[in-house]
Amino acid sequence: MAFLNDNYSKLKAGYLFPEIARRVKAFTDSNADAAKRMIRCGIGDVTEPLPEAVRAALHKAVDEMGVRETFKGYGPEQGYEWLRKAIAENDFRAHGIEVADDEIIVSDGTKCDTGNILDILGAKNVIAVTDPVYPVYVDTNVMAGNTGDADARGAYAGLVYLEGNEANGFVPAPPKQHVDVIYLCSPNNPTGAAATRAQLEAWVAYARANGTLILFDAAYETYISEPGIPHSIYEIPGARECAIEFRSYSKSGGFTGVRCGFVVVPKTLLATTASGEKKPLHPLWLRRQTTKFNGVAYIIQRAAEALYSADGKAQVRALVEHYMGNARILRDAAQSVGWKTWGGVNAPYIWVKCPGSLGSWEMFDKMLHEANVVITPGAGFGAGGEGYFRISAFNSRANAEEVGRRIKALKI
Numbered sequence: 001m002a003f004l005n006d007n008y009s010k011l012k013a014g015y016l017f018p019e020i021a022r023r024v025k026a027f028t029d030s031n032a033d034a035a036k037r038m039i040r041c042g043i044g045d046v047t048e049p050l051p052e053a054v055r056a057a058l059h060k061a062v063d064e065m066g067v068r069e070t071f072k073g074y075g076p077e078q079g080y081e082w083l084r085k086a087i088a089e090n091d092f093r094a095h096g097i098e099v100a101d102d103e104i105i106v107s108d109g110t111k112c113d114t115g116n117i118l119d120i121l122g123a124k125n126v127i128a129v130t131d132p133v134y135p136v137y138v139d140t141n142v143m144a145g146n147t148g149d150a151d152a153r154g155a156y157a158g159l160v161y162l163e164g165n166e167a168n169g170f171v172p173a174p175p176k177q178h179v180d181v182i183y184l185c186s187p188n189n190p191t192g193a194a195a196t197r198a199q200l201e202a203w204v205a206y207a208r209a210n211g212t213l214i215l216f217d218a219a220y221e222t223y224i225s226e227p228g229i230p231h232s233i234y235e236i237p238g239a240r241e242c243a244i245e246f247r248s249y250s251k252s253g254g255f256t257g258v259r260c261g262f263v264v265v266p267k268t269l270l271a272t273t274a275s276g277e278k279k280p281l282h283p284l285w286l287r288r289q290t291t292k293f294n295g296v297a298y299i300i301q302r303a304a305e306a307l308y309s310a311d312g313k314a315q316v317r318a319l320v321e322h323y324m325g326n327a328r329i330l331r332d333a334a335q336s337v338g339w340k341t342w343g344g345v346n347a348p349y350i351w352v353k354c355p356g357s358l359g360s361w362e363m364f365d366k367m368l369h370e371a372n373v374v375i376t377p378g379a380g381f382g383a384g385g386e387g388y389f390r391i392s393a394f395n396s397r398a399n400a401e402e403v404g405r406r407i408k409a410l411k412i
């Protein structure tokens with residue numbers, strides 16, 4: 001008899017996006033005109049084509065694979081040295097941040113990495129997440145058996161939820177209580193809020209005082225436009241002793257369908273063994289990856305490398321400016337009808353308070369039926385998201401402008 005992992009039965013089975021799809025289908029099935037007019041500002045996926053520098057690198061790498069002399073089989077599981085060096089130099093050392101080439105571990109993306117990281121952490125950790133939250137952090141802890149059951153609001157027993165709200169600008173401060181692990185995402189999905197230097201300093205101070213591990217998801221780092229907002233947790237002195245950073249090319253280079261990212265695990269980062277000894281986490285993550293992962297495809301790593309060329313950098317900048325131009329249009333439209341917004345300045349998401357006393361699913365239905373626009377109800381990101389919704393700026397300019405017009409025409 002094979003026993004299954006009972007923790008999976010605790011999951012609120014893929015509730016958010018299937019429910020969105022169900023409501024959109026039910027509406028469009030009975031309304032062909034609305035189906036044609038429908039604009040999706042829901043799922044956080046990029047829409048614009050891959051940068052030219054990336055496509056050129058891909059073509060070249062594919063051709064190398066077609067010649068015996070330059071063909072590549074298995075590569076180093078942790079990534080080719082030339083890519084790890086390009087990352088450490090361009091993303092960190094060029095900004096005065098101390099990160100060694102071999103502290104970079106290349107992967108197929110941050111969703112996988114933030115889930116897989118639990119492999120190297122013990123079972124007794126008190127784990128904290130912010131609420132609203134990127135659901136992957138929660139669900140992977142449920143799967144790993146780090147939680148009890150969910151309550152009626154969808155909150156799992158055993159997890160510590162730190163509420164993001166209007167008072168803290170959706171950047172929760174460190175709690176009074178002790179936690180062992182905290183997931184921080186800045187700039188944030190879904191709220192678009194970015195932590196200031198002072199806020200991250202408070203987190204690093206808390207982590208160092210409590211022996212807490214910060215899991216820092218910087219997937220939206222390239223979208224930061226305000227000076228002074230940290231792009232990396234390692235800009236904060238002391239973070240090399242308490243934080244792992246996750247980065248992805250999904251939103252910067254438009255790699256959601258290409259798949260590449262990396263983790264920074266400083267060799268100075270220690271955690272505690274069952275017997276109370278302090279040991280580095282770096283060798284564990286390396287061991288985990290070299291055992292359970294066989295590396296990112298050579299051609300994809302060449303594509304990622306191309307993002308660091310002069311052309312690649314300029315093309316990424318243009319992509320980000322395109323999406324952030326959309327964000328400005330959508331944010332201005334929302335504000336012009338009196339909606340209260342957050343984000344859309346350092347992140348491609350606008351977080352909006354539902355007007356009147358509408359719940360987030362009621363607002364979803366209203367936008368669907370009356371504006372034929374798909375947004376994401378805040379409640380899908382945790383109890384703290386109820387009463388809010390997220391508009392994604394990942395779209396064409398024409399669609400963003402049209403959504404702006406429809407928001408202004410909406411009767412609330």
Ligand SMILES: *Cc1c(COP(=O)(O)O)cnc(C)c1O
Pocket residue numbers: 044108109110111112134185189217219247248249250251256260261
């Ligand atoms: C999109 C996103 C990522 C990127 O995940 P990949 O697996 O690299 O595509 C990571 N974290 C958050 C919060 C995101 O929204």
